[in-house]
Every structure is written in structure tokens, then in C-alpha cells.
Amino acid sequence: MVEMTVHAGTHIDSPHHFVREHPGVAELPVANMISDAVVLDLSFRGQANARITPEDLEQAERALNAHGHRIEPGGTVLLRTDWPKGHVTTDPTWWNESPCPTRKAARRRDPRQRHARAPHDPAKGRLPVENLINLDQIPPRVRLLALPAKWRSESAPARVLALVDEG
DSSP states (O other): OOOOOSSSSEEEEEETTTTTTSSOOGGOOOOGEEEEEEEEEEEGGGGGGGGEEEEHHHHHHHHHHHHHHOOTTTTEEEEOOOOOOOOOOTSSSHSSSOOOHHHHHHOOOOOTTTTTTOBBBBGGOOEEOOOOOOOGOOSSEEEEEEEEOSSSEEEEEEEEEEOOOOO
């Protein structure tokens, strides 16, 4: 028996987390858990209570583009703040003071990102993965596998792997 909050550590929220009539974690198709991903470096917003704005996302996207990478339609965007560095994830300040997008940033939709995975758009197969660590240790573009425990719940802990092209 495991007793824990399903939102602890790295986890995936299913559509059921947002709309009770939608599927839970056990019903999620594996195809929704595999995607190409880019890392937006927002480490300049890695301080307590920082709010990520649409302008911050644009700045990070410009830096990504300058290195020859683009946010692809249907791809996943990973927001790197480096907040996990130097913090104990069981400390309440980890949750209470962590950087997060403003409402405007979370809903950002412009012509370049209309098809990019939004952080919370489960109706379209876009699954939010929360509390990732070590994003500073992967390149700007990876193949992402986000595999939650197959629990009958709204969310579940997940093992998330970044496959790096070594070629």
C-alpha cells in the first residue's frame, strides 16, 4: 500500500484533474507521454515568488532561436527555472514560494506557439508534468518520455527521461 499525495515530486496531471468526467492517469494513451521537447531557460526567474511573464517567455524563446532551436508544432516546452537547486523539496517553501507563470503567460497563444503544448491543455492530449529537476543538465532539444505510475487517480508520480541525441 502506498499512501501519499499524487501531486508530490515529479508528477503528471491527467485531464481528470481538471474536469472530473475526463480520463484519469490509468486511461492515458502512451502516445501522449512521448514527445519532442525544447528547454526554455528561465533561470533568471528562479527566485522565490518569481512570476514568469509572457515577456520572459519571449526572451527565453529568442535565446533558444539564437542557438538554432525552435518550438515545434505539437512539441513540448520545458520551463527551466533552476528553482530545485539548493532547495529541499519536502520543505513547504519549495511549494509555497516556487516560481510560476502568470495567468497571461500560462495562456499565451501566438502564431508561433499556437500548436505548442500548453502547460494545462489536457483536452488536446497535452499533459502537464510538474516539478522536473536537472533541466540544466540537458541540451535545448531532447526527446521526452514522461511515464506516470498507472494509478486510477487524477495525477501520479512519474519517471521522466530526456533522450539526448549524441550524434
